[in-house]
Amino acid sequence: MASTVGVISAAITCFGDDDHIDDGRTREHLEWIIEGGVHAVIVSGTCGEFSTLSPDERRHLITKFVEWVDGRIPVFAGVMHTSTHAAVSLARHAQEAGATAVMSVSPYYSGPPEREILTYFRDIAGAVDIPLIVYNNPWSSGVSLSVSALATLANEGTAAMIKDSHGDPSRLHDLRALVPASTSLIYGEDFGSFEALLVGADGWVAGVANFMPRRAVRLWDLIAAGKFDEARRHWYDILPLVNITSHKEFFGLAEERPDFIQVYKAALEILGFPAGGCRRPLLPLTEADTTLLKKLIAEGGLARESA
Numbered sequence: 001m002a003s004t005v006g007v008i009s010a011a012i013t014c015f016g017d018d019d020h021i022d023d024g025r026t027r028e029h030l031e032w033i034i035e036g037g038v039h040a041v042i043v044s045g046t047c048g049e050f051s052t053l054s055p056d057e058r059r060h061l062i063t064k065f066v067e068w069v070d071g072r073i074p075v076f077a078g079v080m081h082t083s084t085h086a087a088v089s090l091a092r093h094a095q096e097a098g099a100t101a102v103m104s105v106s107p108y109y110s111g112p113p114e115r116e117i118l119t120y121f122r123d124i125a126g127a128v129d130i131p132l133i134v135y136n137n138p139w140s141s142g143v144s145l146s147v148s149a150l151a152t153l154a155n156e157g158t159a160a161m162i163k164d165s166h167g168d169p170s171r172l173h174d175l176r177a178l179v180p181a182s183t184s185l186i187y188g189e190d191f192g193s194f195e196a197l198l199v200g201a202d203g204w205v206a207g208v209a210n211f212m213p214r215r216a217v218r219l220w221d222l223i224a225a226g227k228f229d230e231a232r233r234h235w236y237d238i239l240p241l242v243n244i245t246s247h248k249e250f251f252g253l254a255e256e257r258p259d260f261i262q263v264y265k266a267a268l269e270i271l272g273f274p275a276g277g278c279r280r281p282l283l284p285l286t287e288a289d290t291t292l293l294k295k296l297i298a299e300g301g302l303a304r305e306s307a
Helices: 023-035 055-069 084-097 114-127 147-155 171-178 193-199 213-224 228-246 260-270 287-299
Strands: 006-010 040-043 075-078 101-105 132-136 161-164 184-187 203-205
Touching: 006 213, 023 040, 023 055, 023 213, 040 055, 055 075, 055 084, 075 084, 084 101, 084 114, 101 114, 114 132, 114 147, 132 147, 147 161, 147 171, 161 171, 161 203, 171 184, 171 193, 184 193, 193 203, 193 213, 193 228, 213 228, 228 260, 228 287, 260 287
Parallel strands: 006 040, 006 203, 040 075, 075 101, 101 132, 132 161, 161 184, 184 203
Antiparallel strands: none
């Protein structure tokens, strides 16, 4: 049977006023989400703004997260890159640093065909002895891996886990029917996560766990316990804050992508934790966006409580 992974926080990276990584605040935030009950953490992932980090900064963060976590929960290291050579180098470093697993998305920008994508993942998996999480994110990579391609990677042993951020929870049904029973299937979006957990996802990469870890974990716990009516009520309680990270229609700008990383950091600021800004080209939330976020946080009774 597949290992249950649980709620995985795709951790943010905190930056200081000089735009450099702020180790102190990044560690403080990590400690807080661990205290909030998350079951695993991703470092140098999408929410960690990996695409704006230099290779040295990514290695630094991976090393530090492994050190800070100190074996309490699994650490999944993002090794995404347009270059196989660079991704392999990051993966080897992650293994040496003590990461539990490495994760990569399909190589972006070049729009590679499926045969090149499969080879990319095989090259990474073949370079390390720790598990590879194959990350399907068509919205960011520009390439959507088919269920059959993901199943191929799982059946041949390349993918130990599959993180599907396609956005359609029903794909988990198809994947479960085609992959080995030992392959962990992870849902990689905030929206639709209630449905994905009901389907039986082995894990949920919860971006919202950056600012409401306890509520994300509570959703997981209620569904795991079979308390579906209570879970549904809890889901509707947190849904406005989930939706503001996922649907730009909430800001009246449906043509724009959601500013989810900015929302996480702005929410933490509102809750009293200075998480810092994002690296450009990401810009801060507008005043109107921030006002709406404050309203939803107040209406939701959200507080940055300690453990």
